Amino acid sequence: MAEFREALRNYHVRTLRNFEYHRNDPSRIIAWCSDRKHGCEFYITASKIAHEATFSIKKMNLDHTCGASGENTKVTMKWVAKAVEDTVRSNPVAGVETILSYTKKIRVHVPKKLAYRAKRNVVDVVQGDHKTQYYRLRDYLQYVMDTNPGLDGCFIKLSTGQQILAATGRDGNNNIFPIAFGVVDKEETDSWTWFLTQLRTIIGSGNKFGTYTIISDMQKRWDMTAAPCSHVVVAMQKVKLHPEDFVHEFFKKPLYCETYKHIIYPVLGPDCWPHTMVDDISPPVFKEKKGKKQTARKKGQFEVLAKKDTSRIGIVTCSNCKKQGE
Structure with a gap:
């Protein structure tokens, strides 16, 4: 039943037409064109087969003789969210303009307010409720360790x-x-x-595991504290020593192979995770930040600021003296 209603809505949104239900109950559906009074002969009837869970189409005429219009279709928030779900899955940070661009491409009018609601809905579907996911972290960890012995x-x-x-x-x-x-x-x-x-x-x-070198704030420098520098290598060659003998084991093949010797096996979804008998991890207190959300990373104290793009800034012409730049 639900699949039939969804297919009926999809058909009319895609063809830029509209319909209305003459009858809509759990056992029988009759729908016809919203422009029926002006002569459009589209109709469809479907009903549930007795003693079965099957819903079957009985009669139909799918030819609309009315004009197409993208402004009066039965577009809902849930329909828009479902239509752009694949797009958001591939790009979770896609903005509402991406949704409006998609609906414009298929010539369907969607108010910006509805697009915002659809974006929030599809993000919840794609990414799930993160606060509730915290309670299953221990279950997930146990399942990962069961399927991947050796992981920590x-x-x-x-x-x-x-x-x-x-x-x-x-x-x-x-x-x-x-x-x-x-x-x-x-x-x-x-x-x-x-x-x-x-x-x-x-x-x-x-x-x-050797000396630790800690770097913060996305610095580009990396100190090799367990390998001889170029000057030492030259000196070693003079006295016929092998530089590799003075390199820490961390940079040699055996320890590298030891690091990646475990195979990470795929894990199934939450329905297959065990329910551990330990205390759940509670989500942190998330505070809603006031004002416009920050989209660009803040520059570090010693980072060089990028030059502003002035290629789109036009030259101002004075309306009195007609000279440019005044």
Whole structure:
């Protein structure tokens, strides 16, 4: 029944026509063109087959003789959300203009207010309710460890409007290696203190894995603290020493292979996760930030600001003296 109604709506939105129900109940549906009084002969009847769950079309005439119009179709918020779901899945940060561009392409008029509501709806469908997902983090972790023996943690896909603090390292091949992450309300001293305290608990103290070099604020510099520099290499060659003998084990093949020896097997959806008997992880208190949402990253203290694009700024001509630039 629901699938039939959805198909009927899709057909009319796609063909830029409208319809109305003459009868609409759980066992029988009769629909005809909204312009029936002006001679349009479109109609369709469908009913439920006795003693079955099947809904069957009995009679129909799908030819509309009325004119097409994209302003009076039965477009709803849910229809728009369903239509753009694939687009939002591929680009979760797509704005409302993307939705309006799609509906304009199929010549369907959608008010901007309805497009905003559809965007919120489809984001909830695609990304889920992040607050409720916190309660299943331990279930997910247990399932990951059951299917991937040897792993010590898990990662989540999250986009809540808050911020994720992450710690990553470099492996022996100079590739990014994820270590830990944390979700905080905003990037501030207290949040970083908490995160770094937890990070120390994970990696431990001392230099078991070599000397740590900590870099923050997206700096481009990376210090190699466990390998001889170019000057030392030249000196070693003079005395017939092998530089690779003085490189930390971290940068050698055996430890690299040890790092990636585990195969990460795929996991199934939430319906297959076990229900652990430990306390759930409660979601943090998310605060709605006032004002316009920030879309650009704030520059660091020592970052060079990009030059403003003045290519679209025209030259002003004075209306009195007719000279430019005054």
